[in-house]
Amino acid sequence: GDSVTQTEGLVTLTEGLPVMLNCTYQTIYSNPFLFWYVQHLNESPRLLLKSFTDNKRTEHQGFHATLHKSSSSFHLQKSSAQLSDSALYYCALSGDTNAYKVIFGKGTHLHVLP
Amino acid sequence: GALVYQYPRRTICKSGTSMRMECQAVGFQATSVAWYRQSPQKTFELIALSTVNSAIKYEQNFTQEKFPISHPNLSFSSMTVLNAYLEDRGLYLCGASVGQGQDTQYFGPGTRLLVL
Numbered sequence: 114g115d116s117v118t119q120t121e122g123l124v125t126l127t128e129g130l131p132v133m134l135n136c137t138y139q140t141i142y143s144n145p146f147l148f149w150y151v152q153h154l155n156e157s158p159r160l161l162l163k164s165f166t167d168n169k170r171t172e173h174q175g176f177h178a179t180l181h182k183s184s185s186s187f188h189l190q191k192s193s194a195q196l197s198d199s200a201l202y203y204c205a206l207s208g209d210t211n212a213y214k215v216i217f218g219k220g221t222h223l224h225v226l227p
Numbered sequence: 228g229a230l231v232y233q234y235p236r237r238t239i240c241k242s243g244t245s246m247r248m249e250c251q252a253v254g255f256q257a258t259s260v261a262w263y264r265q266s267p268q269k270t271f272e273l274i275a276l277s278t279v280n281s282a283i284k285y286e287q288n289f290t291q292e293k294f295p296i297s298h299p300n301l302s303f304s305s306m307t308v309l310n311a312y313l314e315d316r317g318l319y320l321c322g323a324s325v326g327q328g329q330d331t332q333y334f335g336p337g338t339r340l341l342v343l
Contacts, residue, residue, distance in 0.1 A: 148331070150334075156336070157318075157320060157334045157335060157336045157337045158271075158320070158334050159334070160331055160333075163331060203270065203271070214261065214273060214276055215261065215273070215322065215332050216273070217263075217270045217271040218270065219269075219270045220270050
C-alpha cells in the first residue's frame, strides 16, 4: 500500500540556518499528490504546500519543495529558519484519484532555537 | 473560503461510554469526509472515508461497529466513538475535500477526547 517516510523525528537548529525536512514516499499510483502540513501546538494541521507536477518547485510562506518522481521524494526546505517555524511538519500523500484518501508520514518536529 | 468546524472541541467521557462528534463544512460542498485519529505521540491514522454516493470505507483496525459515521449531506458528518476506552483517547480530525480526485483536504480544529 501507499506509505510516506519522514526519517527525522526531531530537527533542532538555530534561527537563521537553513531547514530541510526529508520526505520520501511509496505509491502504486503514477500521479500522486504530495502535501506538507504544519501543525502548531494545540492546533489542527494546516496545508503548507502541495504538488502534483514532477520537477516543479512549489513555494509558500518562505518554504519550498519539489516533487521528484524519479526518487519519490518531496523534501521541504527553507533558506532561513525563524522561531515561529517551530512546529510539527507532516508530509502526506494522496494517490488514488477516487478515494480522497490522504496518508500521513509520522511527522517531523522542527525546533528552532534563538 | 473553505472552513471546517468540529464540535465539541474537547470532551471527557467515562470508560465504557460513548461520545458523538460532529464536523461541519462551510463555504463548500464536502464531496468526501475523512475521519482521522491522532493518538498521543503518533501520526494521523485514517479511521474511515465517507464519499458521496459511495459506501463508507473503514481502514483496517477500525470498524463501523466501533466508529459509526453518518454523512447525510454535503456539509455535515458525525462520528461516534462507542464504548470508549483509554486507547481511544486522542485528537479526532475531520478532513473534508471538495472537487474530484486528489484534492486538498481541509481540516477542522479537531475534537480532543479524554477517557477516564
